[in-house]
Amino acid sequence: MKQYFINKNSNKLILFFAGWGCDEYEFEHLIADCDLLIFYDYTDLEYNFDFSRYSEINILSFSAGVFVGSVFKYVFNINKKIAVGGNPYLFDEKLGLSESMQKTLFELTEDSCEEFTKNYLVKTEEEYLNFHNAKRTPESCQKEFTALKNLYDKEYKNINDDYDIAIIGAEDPIFNPDSQKEYYSERIRIIDNARHNLFFRIKNYNEIFNLCIK
Numbered sequence: 001m002k003q004y005f006i007n008k009n010s011n012k013l014i015l016f017f018a019g020w021g022c023d024e025y026e027f028e029h030l031i032a033d034c035d036l037l038i039f040y041d042y043t044d045l046e047y048n049f050d051f052s053r054y055s056e057i058n059i060l061s062f063s064a065g066v067f068v069g070s071v072f073k074y075v076f077n078i079n080k081k082i083a084v085g086g087n088p089y090l091f092d093e094k095l096g097l098s099e100s101m102q103k104t105l106f107e108l109t110e111d112s113c114e115e116f117t118k119n120y121l122v123k124t125e126e127e128y129l130n131f132h133n134a135k136r137t138p139e140s141c142q143k144e145f146t147a148l149k150n151l152y153d154k155e156y157k158n159i160n161d162d163y164d165i166a167i168i169g170a171e172d173p174i175f176n177p178d179s180q181k182e183y184y185s186e187r188i189r190i191i192d193n194a195r196h197n198l199f200f201r202i203k204n205y206n207e208i209f210n211l212c213i214k
Contacts, residue, residue: 001068002041003049010034012056014205017072019063019086020105020148021141026134031204041140042068043147051076058082060208063174063196064090064148066163071155080209083166085196087175087183088159091152094179101174106145109138120173121197130200163187167211169194 004024012034018027022040037049045068051057059081061069066086089095097105108116113133122128166184168177174196181188189211191198202208 001039001043001045001047003047004038004040005049006032006036008032008035011054012058013037013051013054014058014060015039016205017059017061017065017069019065020144021108021134021136022062022065023134023136026132027199029132030199030202033204033206036205039065039068041136041144042151043144045072045151058209060084060205061163062086062199066090066166067096067148067152067159070159070161070163071151078162081163082208082211083163083184084198084208085168085172085175087166087180088161088163091149094176095183096175102145106142108141113138121195122200123171123193123195127200131197132200165189165211167191167198167208169196169198172196 014032014034014036016036016038018038018040024038024040027038039047054076056079057076058079059069061082062084063086066083067088067090069081070088087095091097091102093099117131118128122131164187166180166187167189168175168180168191170177170190170192172195177190194201
């Protein structure tokens with residue numbers, strides 16, 4: 001997988017497992033008050049990073065990254081762990097991506113990305129105008145999708161759902177909100193009038209972690 005690091009010389013770190021098809025550009029508007037490490041493009045789970053200098057590490061996982069974050073081999077203690085718009089059981093017909101949704105995602109092209117963003121990721125024209133697009137090719141996304149399916153088959157029995165909170169858009173068309181409510185139960189936070197991508201609504205990462213507090 002690829003990684004993007006922002007060094008603020010902090011003893012705290014946010015480790016962000018981004019979603020399928022994402023990269024750092026999609027989240028460049030978000031402000032981090034501490035060091036930030038973004039993992040994305042999960043063609044493998046190899047990385048090169050030293051976590052040992054941090055006294056506090058918080059995990060944020062988005063969409064397909066919720067699955068990756070649930071099977072990642074952690075070499076450190078976790079303070080908080082939050083899932084946004086996803087489920088550890090990524091390719092489960094009920095909890096994750098349905099067969100029809102998998103087909104839709106795999107067949108995305110440069111020509112269909114705009115329509116997909118408007119129909120699945122954001123809800124209004126204003127949200128679309130504020131949306132930050134990743135700079136990935138359809139070919140790289142298809143390769144990543146296949147790798148995720150293989151990883152899911154391999155790591156299914158090792159899924160560890162220890163997320164403290166799950167945040168879901170009330171109108172998410174990718175991960176069924178009713179199924180997420182049933183699965184996460186009291187851990188879930190519902191964002192009204194929102195589809196799959198919730199990050200355009202916030203300015204910094206602290207706003208996400210504050211949702212852990214009822």
